[in-house]
Amino acid sequence: MRRNVMALVAILVFAFPCLALAEGSSLDVGLMSEYFDYKEDLNAPLKSTESGWLPGAYLTYTYQKKMNFYTKAHLEYLSGDITFDGTTQGGTPVSFTDSSQKLFKLEWDLGYTFNIGGAFQLTPYVGYGYRYWQRGKTKITPTYRSYEEEYSWSYVPVGIRADYAINSQLSVGGTMAVNIMFNGKMKAKLSQVVAGLNDPDFDLGNKTGFYTELPITYKITRNWAIVGTPWYEYSAIGQSDNANITFGNTVIGYAYEPASKTHQYGFRLGASYTF
Numbered sequence: 001m002r003r004n005v006m007a008l009v010a011i012l013v014f015a016f017p018c019l020a021l022a023e024g025s026s027l028d029v030g031l032m033s034e035y036f037d038y039k040e041d042l043n044a045p046l047k048s049t050e051s052g053w054l055p056g057a058y059l060t061y062t063y064q065k066k067m068n069f070y071t072k073a074h075l076e077y078l079s080g081d082i083t084f085d086g087t088t089q090g091g092t093p094v095s096f097t098d099s100s101q102k103l104f105k106l107e108w109d110l111g112y113t114f115n116i117g118g119a120f121q122l123t124p125y126v127g128y129g130y131r132y133w134q135r136g137k138t139k140i141t142p143t144y145r146s147y148e149e150e151y152s153w154s155y156v157p158v159g160i161r162a163d164y165a166i167n168s169q170l171s172v173g174g175t176m177a178v179n180i181m182f183n184g185k186m187k188a189k190l191s192q193v194v195a196g197l198n199d200p201d202f203d204l205g206n207k208t209g210f211y212t213e214l215p216i217t218y219k220i221t222r223n224w225a226i227v228g229t230p231w232y233e234y235s236a237i238g239q240s241d242n243a244n245i246t247f248g249n250t251v252i253g254y255a256y257e258p259a260s261k262t263h264q265y266g267f268r269l270g271a272s273y274t275f
Helices: 002-020
Strands: 024-040 048-064 068-087 093-117 120-135 149-165 170-188 201-203 208-213 216-219 224-238 243-247 250-255 260-274
Touching: 024 068, 024 093, 048 093, 048 120, 048 260, 068 120, 093 149, 149 208, 170 224
Parallel strands: none
Antiparallel strands: 024 048, 024 260, 048 068, 068 093, 093 120, 120 149, 149 170, 170 201, 170 208, 170 216, 208 224, 216 224, 224 260, 243 250
């Protein structure tokens, strides 16, 4: 009898870690906060940097089972004002704290989940992502004129996800991916500050980025859990082609979008429902 009890206890101890890993479909929704740090690659004394915290929200659907097909769809949106620190084209310093930003991200991943051990799963994946960034707003002052810019690009994420169950309630994960950018575009809305000017379109130089996250999941009930996720993303844009600036039908010059680098990091906190 004692031998049977000990065997049952051993089975429960080793089975509990498996129970913490979500099986099937899950829907996550919550809030997020991001520090946005953007810098253009310009020679001194010219510079253009924007940085600050942005609030947002996210929604994620995941389907994951051991030794099975994996898919994940992630949507997030952030909006707010941050600090611009730069110069005019003539080199005059400019700084203000109400630089409006709107960031949208959509990513869909496909992969396969391998069961490495009772408490450990590994999922290589590939997918498609889309980014949209609305930068700045119309402002006319005696020193400078600012206008709205719209950036958009697609990317292919190639990554690997790991999930590990510490016990029946607590699990941790980790994701690392490279984001291969393509079809980068930018529109400068010059007509907002000078009527008659065109709104030139730029083809951006495509660069490879990087993303990593560390989700921590705590199960409250069989179906509900709290998920906290610190994350970091690096992205870069290569110098664009030259685009004509026109006034009416007359070409009066040209412009280009300089190369830039962006560091983003933050924290997501939300509720997860498994079904």
